Amino acid sequence: MHVRRDDMVMAVVGKDRGKTGKVLRVLPGRKRVIVEGLNLHKKHVRANPGKQEQGGIVEREGAISVSNVMLYCTKCSQRTRIGHRVLEDGTRVRYCRKCNEAV
Template identity: 60%
Template structure:
């Protein structure tokens, strides 16, 4: 996965193209991601114990992983990422534009 939860991403395709947001949830089995306050859809819900009034609820819909690009924290641009192996054996993602580590 080139993105993880809480990463900042930019939408590169679709009706929300050019907007940025934080990743709320990743669905690796479906290859989709939910981005905060982007791709908002309206759902009609029935009254229930949790929501006694029912009505129209707005929530974020999933976006394909291929339509988002990670925004690098150091150069503030959408970028492709690579994976490096560190001396201690751990792996880290890095920005291919500025060569800086993306992971905290």
């Protein structure tokens, strides 16, 4: 998986192409991610008075395939690929291949 939770990603295909959002959940087994504001679909929910939930229609994010998103670098404001680098003290960092900034 090339993205992690809390990464910013951009959808590269589909109706949300070009939109960016934060990764809310990663589903490695299904190779899918749930991204804030992407792949919204309307969901009908029943009122649940016990949990103080109102019924109605809410918008929920649906899972999208990781191959349909690319990491979005907030430093250089473009979608990018990620590189891995091991520092001299042994810590691993991920970096943007376009601007070389660690992410």
